[in-house]
Every structure is written in C-alpha cells, then in structure tokens.
Amino acid sequence: MANVPMSVEELKQMAATIRCDIIEMICTAEAGHPGGSLSATDIVTALYFRLMRIDPENPRWPERDRFILSKGHACPVWYAALAERGFFDKSHLGTLRRLGSILQGHPDMNKVPGIDMTAGSLGQGLSAGIGMALAGKLQKKDYHVWVVVGDGESQEGAIWEAAMSAAKWKLDNITAILDRNNLQNDWHVDELMPIEPVADKWRAFGWHVVEIDGHDMDAIVPALEEARERTGGPTLILARTVKGKGVSYMENVCEWHGKAPCQEEADQALDEIRRCSCEQ
Amino acid sequence: MSNNQSPYHYVRPEVLPLLTGGKLFSEGAKAPTRASFAQTVIELGATNPDIVVLDADVSKSIGTNQFGVKFPERHFNFGIAEQNMFAAAAGMATTGLVPFACTYAVFASLRALDMVRNSIHYPNLNVKIAASHSGITPGPDGVTHQGQEDMTIMRAIANSTVIAPADPDTTVLAVRAAAAYEGPVYLSFTRDPVPQVFGPDYPFEIGKAVTVRDGTDVTIIAMRDLTAHALVAAAHLAETGIEARVIDCPTLKPLDEEIVLRAARETGAIVTAENNVYFGGLGSAVAELLVENNPIPMQRIGVRDTFAESGPYLDLLDKYGLSYGHIEKAAQDVIARK
Numbered sequence: 001m002a003n004v005p006m007s008v009e010e011l012k013q014m015a016a017t018i019r020c021d022i023i024e025m026i027c028t029a030e031a032g033h034p035g036g037s038l039s040a041t042d043i044v045t046a047l048y049f050r051l052m053r054i055d056p057e058n059p060r061w062p063e064r065d066r067f068i069l070s071k072g073h074a075c076p077v078w079y080a081a082l083a084e085r086g087f088f089d090k091s092h093l094g095t096l097r098r099l100g101s102i103l104q105g106h107p108d109m110n111k112v113p114g115i116d117m118t119a120g121s122l123g124q125g126l127s128a129g130i131g132m133a134l135a136g137k138l139q140k141k142d143y144h145v146w147v148v149v150g151d152g153e154s155q156e157g158a159i160w161e162a163a164m165s166a167a168k169w170k171l172d173n174i175t176a177i178l179d180r181n182n183l184q185n186d187w188h189v190d191e192l193m194p195i196e197p198v199a200d201k202w203r204a205f206g207w208h209v210v211e212i213d214g215h216d217m218d219a220i221v222p223a224l225e226e227a228r229e230r231t232g233g234p235t236l237i238l239a240r241t242v243k244g245k246g247v248s249y250m251e252n253v254c255e256w257h258g259k260a261p262c263q264e265e266a267d268q269a270l271d272e273i274r275r276c277s278c279e280q
Numbered sequence: 281m282s283n284n285q286s287p288y289h290y291v292r293p294e295v296l297p298l299l300t301g302g303k304l305f306s307e308g309a310k311a312p313t314r315a316s317f318a319q320t321v322i323e324l325g326a327t328n329p330d331i332v333v334l335d336a337d338v339s340k341s342i343g344t345n346q347f348g349v350k351f352p353e354r355h356f357n358f359g360i361a362e363q364n365m366f367a368a369a370a371g372m373a374t375t376g377l378v379p380f381a382c383t384y385a386v387f388a389s390l391r392a393l394d395m396v397r398n399s400i401h402y403p404n405l406n407v408k409i410a411a412s413h414s415g416i417t418p419g420p421d422g423v424t425h426q427g428q429e430d431m432t433i434m435r436a437i438a439n440s441t442v443i444a445p446a447d448p449d450t451t452v453l454a455v456r457a458a459a460a461y462e463g464p465v466y467l468s469f470t471r472d473p474v475p476q477v478f479g480p481d482y483p484f485e486i487g488k489a490v491t492v493r494d495g496t497d498v499t500i501i502a503m504r505d506l507t508a509h510a511l512v513a514a515a516h517l518a519e520t521g522i523e524a525r526v527i528d529c530p531t532l533k534p535l536d537e538e539i540v541l542r543a544a545r546e547t548g549a550i551v552t553a554e555n556n557v558y559f560g561g562l563g564s565a566v567a568e569l570l571v572e573n574n575p576i577p578m579q580r581i582g583v584r585d586t587f588a589e590s591g592p593y594l595d596l597l598d599k600y601g602l603s604y605g606h607i608e609k610a611a612q613d614v615i616a617r618k
Contacts, residue, residue, distance in 0.1 A: 062376070109374070109403050117374065118403040121394050124367040128399055131371025131379075138332070138353060139375065158395075161364035169356075 002085055006049045008217045014084065015045040015217070016277030019246045020270050021080035021093055027266035029096040031105070035256040036074040039181040039214070039241040040148055044069075046220045047146055048081040051228065056086040059113040065143050066116045066132050070125025071150030071179065072106040073258070078115065079103050087114035123156025125149065126176055130166050133174040144228050145174040152184030154195050160205065166234040167206025175227040175235045176207075179214065181243035185257050199238050207236040214239025246273050287494040287523070290482040291511065295475070299515035302604070304508060305594055310473035313504075314412035316451035317469050318343030321380050321410070324459050325351050331459065334369050334381040336362045341471075342412050344382050362392040369407045370399035378406055378459060384418075385411040385427025385468060389434055400464050401439045408458050409466045414444065415555030416583065416600065417505060418471035419593035427468075428583050431503075432560030434466045435533045441486060442532040444468040446507035447477045453484035454530060461486055472593035474505045478528075489536035495525035498611045499543035502553040503529045503562050506581070506602060510553050513607035524611055535565045544570055549614040550578045553607050555597070558582025577617035579610040 006014060018041050026032035044067075048054070052065040069078045076096065083090045088102070095101035102111040106120025117128045129147040136143050149159060166174055178198065182189045189195060199209045208230060212219040220239070227235040243257070244250025247269040250261075261269055288296060298304040325331045325347055332354045339345035339357060348355030358365040362383050369379040381388075388396065388411040400407045416426045434442045443465060445454040451469065458465040465486075483490060489501070493514050502510035507528045514524040525547055527539060544550060550570065552563040563580030570578060581602060588600050597603045 066374075117371065118399065121398040123363070124370075124395055124399045127364045127367030127395070128371035128374075130364070131368035131373075132375060133371075134356060134368065135372045135375035135377050138377070158361075158363040158367070161358075161361035162368075165358055165361065165364055165368070 002049055004049050008221060011045055011049055011217050011221070013277060014049050015042050016273050018045055018077060018080040018084060019273045021084070022076045023247070023261060023266050023269045023273070025076050025080065025093045025096045026260045027263060028094050029098070030260045031097055032076055032260055033073040033258045034076070034261065035183065035243040035250060036071060036150065036179065036181065037077040038245045038247065038250065039243045040074050040077050040179045041245065042215050042217055042220055043148060043177050043179070043239055044077050044081050046217065046224055048085050050221055051224050052146065053143065056114070059087055063141060063143055066129065066145045068117045068125040068129045068145070068147045069107065069119055070147050071122065071153050072119030072125070075107040078107060079112070082112065082114040088112065122150070122153040123158035126159055126162040129174050130162055130171060133166070133171045134169060136173050137171070143173070147174065147176045149176050149178050151178060151180045151182060151189050151195060151198070154178065154198065155193050163202065163205040163207065170233050172231045172233055175224070175237065177237045177239055179241050180238055181241040183243040183252065183254050183257060187254060202236045207234050209236050209238055211238045211240065214241035215245055246276060248272055289492050290478045290490065291492060292477065292479045295477055299512050300519070302512065304475050304512055308475040310475050311448040312470050312473050313445060313448055313451040314342050314469040314471060316448040317410055317455050317467065318346060320452045320455040322347050322350055324456065325354065328378065328459070330376060330378045332356065332372060332377050332379050334358060334365050334379055336360060336365045336383045336387065338383060342382050342410070362387045363395050366392045366395040367399045370395070370403065370405045373405035373407050378408065380408045380410050382410040384413040384425060385430040386413070386425060389427060389430035393433065397437050401437045404439045404463055406462055407464050409464065410469070411467065412469045413471040414468035415470070415504065416588045416596050417555065417593060419596045420590050422590040423587045426588055428588065429557050430468060431532055431554065431556040431562065435560060435565065439464060440533055441465045443486065443530055444504035444532060445530045446504055446528050447474055449476060449480060450478050450482050450484055450530060453482060457484055457486050468504060470505050475508045477508050477511065484530065487531050487534045487536060489527050489529040489531070489539045491525060491539065492528050493524065493526035495523035496547055497522045497524060498549040498551065498615050499525040499527060499547045500551045500553060500607060500611060501527045501529050501540065501543070501562065501566055503532060504555055506553040506555050509602070509604040510607055512604040513611065516604065516608050517611055522611065522615065529562060532562055532565065535569065537569055540566055540569055541573055544574045544576050548576050549618050550576065551581060551607060551610045551614055553581040553602070555602055556582055558584060577614045579614045581607055581610055
C-alpha cells in the first residue's frame with residue numbers, strides 16, 4: 001500500500017512505476033493505447049498519490065473526490081494508478097482486455113473498483129463530471145471532481161457544451177486537465193483539425209486557465225492544489241505533454257496512439273523508464 | 281358474453297358510450313400525456329429530495345418549468361445541449377440523485393443517443409429519460425420533431441426499460457413506477473392531447489401488459505396513443521360480430537411475453553398497433569416472440585417506411601395508416617388468414 005500523500009520525489013518514482021505497468025500491460029494484452037496513457041501519467045499519478053481524497057477500501061465512499069478519464073482509451077494509466085494505490089490486486093493488470101477481465105478495453109465503472117465513470121466514447125466525461133459537480137453542490141458535499149480531457153477529444157462539440165455549462169453554474173468543484181499532447185489517432189491535432197488558440201477558447205468559455213508542463217511534477221502539484229482551492233468558477237489546467245512520454249521511440253510518434261509494443265520493444269521501454277527514473 | 285357483464289376492464293364508464301363512431305376523439309376528455317408527466321414529477325419531487333429535473337430549453341413545452349418554480353435548486357436547464365444534459369444526468373445518478381432528463385423524443389433517442397447508450401445504459405445508471413413528442417404526435421411540427429423511431433431505437437439498447445403509457449392517468453402511474461425503479465427508464469409521452477381512457481384502478485406495473493377488453497376472435501395489442509384507437513376498433517368490430525381482445529402494452533421492454541402468448545393461444549390471430557415505425561418496435565417484438573413459439577397470423581399497424589409531414593394529429597394518423605379504421609381492417613384481414 002502506497003504511503004500517501006507523496007512528496008514530489010516519491011511521485012516521480014511512482015510515475016515511473018506506473019509507466020512500467022502501462023508498458024507491461026499493453027505488451028501482455030498485445031493491444032491498447034500506450035501513447036496517451038504515458039502522456040497523462042504524471043497528472044494521474046499526482047492526483048491519486050497526492051491530491052485526491054479517496055479510500056481504496058471504500059471505492060464508492062460518497063464523500064470521495066471523483067476522477068474521470070474522459071479520454072477513456074488511455075485507461076491503462078488509470079488501471080495502473082488504481083492498482084498501485086490499492087483499489088485492486090496488481091495481478092489484474094496482466095488481464096487487460098482479456099475475456100472475463102475486469103479491465104475492459106475502455107473503462108467500466110461497474111467492473112473496476114475505483115472507476116468513477118464509464119468512459120470510451122469521447123466527449124462525454126466532462127459532462128458526467130459536471131453532473132457530479134452539480135450534485136456535490138446540491139448535496140452540500142465538498143468533494144472535488146477531476147476530469148482529464150484529450151486534446152483530440154476537444155474536437156467533439158459536446159466538450160464545449162459542457163464547458164459552457166460549468167461556467168454558467170460557476171462550478172469551482174470541478175477541474176479539467178487538458179492532456180495537450182498534440183497527437184490523435186490519425187495525425188497531429190494542430191494539422192488534422194486545429195484547436196488553437198485553445199487556452200483562449202477555454203477562457204472565452206468562462207474557465208480559469210493555468211498552463212503547465214504536464215510532465216514537471218514540481219509544476220503539476222501546485223497547479224492541481226491551486227485549482228482545488230480556487231473559488232468562483234471552474235479551472236482548466238492546460239498540460240503541455242508528450243505523447244508516449246518516457247519511451248524514446250514512442251515520443252511524438254503518431255503510430256503509438258493505439259499500438260502494443262512487442263516484447264523486445266517493451267524491454268527497451270522498461271529499461272529507458274527505469275534508467276531515467278534512477279537518474280532523477 | 282352475457283349482456284350484464286362488460287367485456288371492458290379499467291375503461292372509464294363515461295368513455296364506453298363514446299367508443300363508436302369516433303366520438304371518443306371529438307367528445308371525450310383529452311390531455312397530452314407530457315402534462316401528466318410534468319405534474320407527476322412535481323408531485324414526486326415534493327416527497328423525494330433526490331429527484332432532480334434536467335431540461336434542454338423545452339421545459340415550457342413539457343411543463344417541467346413548473347418543477348423549477350417549486351424546486352429551483354433541483355432544476356437544471358442545460359439550454360439547447362441535449363448531449364451535455366444526458367451525460368451530466370449520468371454523472372448525477374452516480375451520486376444517488378434520481379435525474380429526470382427531459383426533451384423531445386427525436387433529441388433523446390437520436391441527437392443524444394451516444395450519451396444515452398454509453399453514459400447511461402452501459403453503466404446502468406438510474407436516469408429517467410422523459411421524452412415528449414414521441415411518434416407522430418407533434419402533428420403540426422412536422423418530421424424534424426416527430427419521434428417516430430424512438431421505440432425502435434431504445435428497445436435495441438441493452439439495460440433499457442421502455443415505457444409508453446396510453447393516456448393521462450396511466451402516465452401518472454407509469455412515472456411513479458419509473459421513479460421507484462432502479463435503473464435507466466425511457467418514458468415516452470405525447471405532444472398532442474389524447475383521450476382520457478382509463479380509470480385510477482388501472483394496474484400499472486413495469487413489464488406487465490393489461491387486458492382492457494375481453495375477446496376471443498382476435499387480439500389487438502396496442503401502445504401509447506393507439507390503445508384508444510384499438511378500443512374504438514374493437515367496439516366497431518363487435519357490431520359486426522367480431523369480439524376482439526384488446527391489450528394495452530405500456531411497457532415495450534421488457535415485453536409481457538406471457539400475456540402475448542396466452543392471447544395467441546386463445547384468439548389465434550394478433551394485430552399490433554403503434555404510433556412508431558412498424559419495424560423494431562411493438563410489432564416486431566410480438567412477431568419475434570410468436571415466430572419462435574406460436575406462429576399465428578399477425579399484422580402490424582405502424583408508420584410504414586416513410587417520414588410523415590405536418591398536419592393535425594388525427595388527420596396524420598388517418599393518412600399514415602394508424603387510425604382505428606386501419607386497425608379494424610387489419611383485424612378482419614388477420615382473422616381471414618386464420
């Protein structure tokens with residue numbers, strides 16, 4: 001069981017552990033989405049091991065903070081974080097996408113302890129988070145809702161319906177984190193269907209926007225902490241990230257959106273992640 | 281049938297003399313079922329603080345703006361953004377709230393279908409989808425607002441429960457039952473006024489159809505606004521010596537298989553009647569059951585493979601083959617095939 005809340009140094013080590021879990025899971029499954037899992041790893045690690053008020057023994061604790069991975073295909077990072085945090089046994093990680101596994105190709109809230117919302121069809125998680133945030137206000141609970149949104153996913157119109165409504169209801173109990181890795185399934189986001197100026201768009205929709213390096217734990221932690229404390233409206237953390245972060249041959253390479261590494265590639269990836277982690 | 285024993289069950293006494301000659305539609309008391317829904321959800325909201333109502337800019341049409349007047353902190357108008365509304369309803373349901381998300385059938389079953397499937401039904405969340413303007417009941421509005429496929433679409437989704445009450449008072453019962461049920465429920469209402477047919481003793485239960493007229497020659501299984509037409513058709517058939525059983529089937533899914541198979545056994549011919557496209561809905565559900573168990577002559581009344589158009593509600597039913605006259609003809613045809 002992890003000792004939480006973790007220091008920044010401990011978070012960096014845990015992020016490396018989770019990156020290794022992601023590589024091993026997807027390699028074993030021979031399918032999955034490594035690129036977007038690795039780009040979101042540092043953010044998800046900071047949330048689960050530092051920020052979020054949760055109880056692995058009581059995954060549906062009504063007072064808990066909620067987390068939604070709206071870009072549900074990156075669920076290996078969610079599964080790894082939940083397993084490392086003690087929501088379920090790590091042995092499940094080897095069953096990703098297998099028949100009968102709790103770990104579906106896209107996350108199922110009724111199969112996995114700790115998954116707060118089913119996701120997979122893009123553009124819905126932020127709305128679900130807004131529903132949770134509205135419920136929190138109505139029921140006078142002080143939990144916080146965290147939603148990771150993809151940058152490719154931001155091409156979905158429903159994201160902007162959701163953005164508009166969070167500002168209307170002044171929801172300061174929800175924070176969206178945009179995983180701005182600039183790659184989607186087919187190509188570069190900025191070329192396929194540009195979303196810039198994305199910070200201005202969110203500001204125009206009434207959100208407080210904070211831009212950070214989404215892999216710099218020294219920046220991630222204070223940004224998340226400030227977002228949690230801020231009152232009066234919703235915050236978007238624009239996290240500039242690298243798709244495939246931590247694995248040299250995956251970084252910024254579109255093909256690793258939804259491709260599994262073979263054993264040899266996985267060995268190299270694990271070696272790089274561990275070496276990098278030791279150097280920190 | 282003896283003279284002193286009425287073949288009708290749960291039908292209001294004042295309705296019985298109106299069943300012939302179309303008088304039910306011209307002289308009978310009528311109301312749109314959407315209004316009964318709105319009134320009931322307000323009644324439920326008074327006793328259950330977990331009930332919240334979500335709207336998408338048609339609250340004045342459905343009447344749920346009055347829920348907002350009584351319980352402003354529990355009323356959320358999302359504007360013209362049905363996708364956001366339904367996914368947000370899912371999020372609310374995860375916290376124990378009981379959201380009633382309200383819009384028109386076309387938008388609930390089509391515009392926001394991905395959210396309805398993936399965020400509500402897949403996780404089996406306790407969201408009530410309240411859809412007015414189902415079928416071609418919003419007559420004058422025309423095709424873009426006529427939800428003529430919603431029964432078909434919603435029936436295809438796993439974990440779905442699909443309810444289409446026949447008249448204002450059974451709508452009250454259906455909405456209460458849906459609120460008490462744990463899980464997603466699709467409730468379908470009419471925009472146009474429909475006759476008040478049944479009394480307060482109607483035994484509404486999710487998954488149960490109700491025999492509302494006895495008969496042994498043929499069975500007419502009808503839902504939503506066509507149940508009234510089925511009763512009129514049966515009254516006319518009786519004048520020609522044909523005793524038609526009429527079953528009101530307010531729950532399309534799960535289908536009451538027992539009552540359908542019994543009717544097949546006892547009457548040997550079935551007509552289905554729905555204000556919905558005639559594939560994938562009630563007619564299909566009954567046909568699927570019969571073909572695997574007791575393939576007897578059967579005929580479906582429903583919107584054929586076409587869009588309708590603007591026009592007065594009853595005139596549209598006539599033009600698109602859904603009125604009591606069409607049901608009578610179908611009953612005669614199916615009996616001839618026995």
